[in-house]
Amino acid sequence: MKKLYTEGKYKSFSRWKKLKEKKRNEYRKAYLKHGRRNYLGLSRQQQWEKKARAKYETITAPQDFSFIKNPEGIIEFLSKIRATAKRGRNVFIDLNDIRSFTPDTMALLLSKIADRHFMSGMKPKSNAPSNSHLAAIFAQSGFYDYVNSMRTPKSKGFALLHTKENKMVQAEQALELIFFATEKLYGKPRFHTSVQRVLLECMMNTHGHASRNPSRHETWWAMAYSDPEEKRASFTFVDNGIGIFESIEIIGFKKNFELFVLNKDNRDILKDILNGEFGSRTGDPRRGKGLPAIYSAFRAGKIRNLVVVANDVYGNIGNDEYRILKSPFKGTFLHWEISNE
């Protein structure tokens, strides 16, 4: 039981002690208030963002957040993230100002920020797009598994996209993506043999050619997106390998091929590869079947709006648009669509 010190000297001591404690508390309140002065009037989310931006270097996502429509903008955005992380600085990815978006960019962004080499082992912070529909898409994609965020946005009641990643050729995972997309599109899951073939060819290309080291294999990312209201589904496949044009077979092919003499570029090589010229040029009929098979599916109308981006080439096969990118893209990217028409 505590003894109450009520006699003379103890009373003055207690009074002094109380005064000291009061001064200490007031000082502490003033100190904390001073520290909070920059955050007065802000919501908790806003306070979190402001603190994050102070310690992190902010990289703002382009308003046109679409790799198939704005490849240079997205490449520049990703390059800034890479450069900042490489310098050892923490990255804050600002998604607030995104106005237009295509789902292909999601797969690309995920493949980069999940790559420890790309992010130099750092985990970035991020906010959510101000548009609630886009915020839900980001939440469904698994993006917030790879970034720190104060509050993960709520996803919609039904999923719009499905993502897979692996190093091996996984036909079952390809089928899962197709079932996800076709269920949304047709009302029930069903095979789509052309998309299955395209996905398998992409996985095999990554497994066999994306890495210079034959004993190492790059990770591929594949995403299916389907919005029943749009009546179409899109598929995106991406890897962070060396790209189609830097694979060993292509380098040898370029050296031997007369295009080098005629000073043509990778756009022409891409067209030749799509048309199946590559296999015949190297003399190995087993090689070079993947992209021609994908192109055949496109020409047969089984897939639409095919886009291929690798190294310094952007090929929008659907629009017959081939151009050299201002900044090279590290890896290989393919995107295509199917519809229920």
Place this chain on the structure above:
Amino acid sequence: MSDQDCIRLSIARDFSEIPGPRWRIEGPKSGEEFYETVLLPRFQRALESQKKLFVDLDDTAGYATSFLEESFGNLSIRYGAQTVLNSLILKSDDEAFLTEEIERYIKEAKPK
């Protein structure tokens, strides 16, 4: 064609509804595995009994070119393109172009 005239093989039923890549090291249900475990034994049985091998390509999720090239191409390397073409009947209602594609792989197959 009756069972007296041919030996039947359905890839979906006898191997997998979800065929995979070219080689085993790439992933499961490869063309290499299909060739060694299903296609080659059935083809050998067909040859021994002087029947044709009827291969049903339907009801699968879809084929990679390398899967078909590895399996039927190896058959051609082993027995010769003409023998294989004479002994094989291919059925593909889902994707009619597959029969032509496989015949091309058989004709173009070369030892590695």
